[in-house]
Amino acid sequence: MRGVLAKVLTTLCIAAGGIALASGSAAADVISPPGACTASGHFIHAGFTKKSTAYVSSDVIVVPQKDDVRWVGHELGKPIGYVGPKRPINGAIQIELPGSFGVSIWHWGSEKSPRYSNQGEESYSLPSILVGVRLKLSGFEEDNGKTICSGSVYVQVAGSRLKNPLGWVGLGGSVLFLAGLVFAGFRKVRPAYDDINP
Amino acid sequence: MASRTRGRPVLGGICGFFLGLFVSISLTVYARVPLNSPLYIALVAAGLVVGILLGLVGPFGRHRGGAHAPRRGA
Numbered sequence: 001m002r003g004v005l006a007k008v009l010t011t012l013c014i015a016a017g018g019i020a021l022a023s024g025s026a027a028a029d030v031i032s033p034p035g036a037c038t039a040s041g042h043f044i045h046a047g048f049t050k051k052s053t054a055y056v057s058s059d060v061i062v063v064p065q066k067d068d069v070r071w072v073g074h075e076l077g078k079p080i081g082y083v084g085p086k087r088p089i090n091g092a093i094q095i096e097l098p099g100s101f102g103v104s105i106w107h108w109g110s111e112k113s114p115r116y117s118n119q120g121e122e123s124y125s126l127p128s129i130l131v132g133v134r135l136k137l138s139g140f141e142e143d144n145g146k147t148i149c150s151g152s153v154y155v156q157v158a159g160s161r162l163k164n165p166l167g168w169v170g171l172g173g174s175v176l177f178l179a180g181l182v183f184a185g186f187r188k189v190r191p192a193y194d195d196i197n198p
Numbered sequence: 199m200a201s202r203t204r205g206r207p208v209l210g211g212i213c214g215f216f217l218g219l220f221v222s223i224s225l226t227v228y229a230r231v232p233l234n235s236p237l238y239i240a241l242v243a244a245g246l247v248v249g250i251l252l253g254l255v256g257p258f259g260r261h262r263g264g265a266h267a268p269r270r271g272a
Contacts, residue, residue, distance in 0.1 A: 007224050096234035129218035136227055136234040156234060167227035173220030177213045187256040 022089035030055050031151030037141060039073040060134060060154040066125040075141060075148060078116035086112040129166045136176040207253030214249020218242035
């Protein structure tokens with residue numbers, strides 16, 4: 001289950017235009033330091049392109065529930081196909097949860113990687129329980145143990161909130177447990193000794 | 199006379215906890231509160247505390263008389 005979720009969220013991240021993709025993307029205003037890494041994702045069916053340089057960390061990128069995405073990521077502005085000095089790389093994408101708790105949904109690394117850019121195409125289809133949910137994704141890329149870039153952005157799946165079954169579960173559970181809470185607040189009355197034995 | 203006990207603090211705590219949880223789920227979907235918001239922890243904790251307090255105090259229901267209240271039918 002966790003693997004499926006990780007895959008789904010990873011493709012979601014890619015769909016968002018990438019914060020940090022395979023060989024370390026992430027970007028400009030979304031990323032610190034600006035311009036250290038850049039990424040873009042072209043949504044083939046929706047017909048638009050999202051670039052990391054067009055957003056800031058507080059922005060919400062709305063993505064389709066299902067699409068194919070052609071993504072590109074660059075580290076230090078190096079073009080696709082560029083081969084440089086080999087170095088150990090390490091990177092990850094996390095989904096941030098309450099309490100500053102992060103779950104890593106994608107991790108990559110290599111002892112000696114000559115690549116400074118990468119590209120690919122991914123298909124994704126997200127479950128309806130994610131429609132309307134706003135997720136904060138963060139990512140980083142390290143070279144030689146030093147952080148080259150890091151950043152975060154919010155992602156939200158497009159669609160009607162009413163189509164999300166999780167919302168109905170939330171409402172139903174709220175009503176049920178509110179009733180339980182009220183019931184718990186009613187006084188219990190036990191007969192005293194002299195009520196039983198007048 | 200009747201000796202009055204309060205409400206149900208254990209049930210209140212459980213219901214309050216889950217009320218906070220389900221309200222959080224509703225907020226995630228309908229109010230678009232980000233999933234990393236600290237509001238969720240606050241809601242669940244508040245639900246737990248309010249539920250226990252509600253159970254301890256027992257503010258709902260009939261108030262019976264005190265120790266010196268006349269017995270029914272007396």
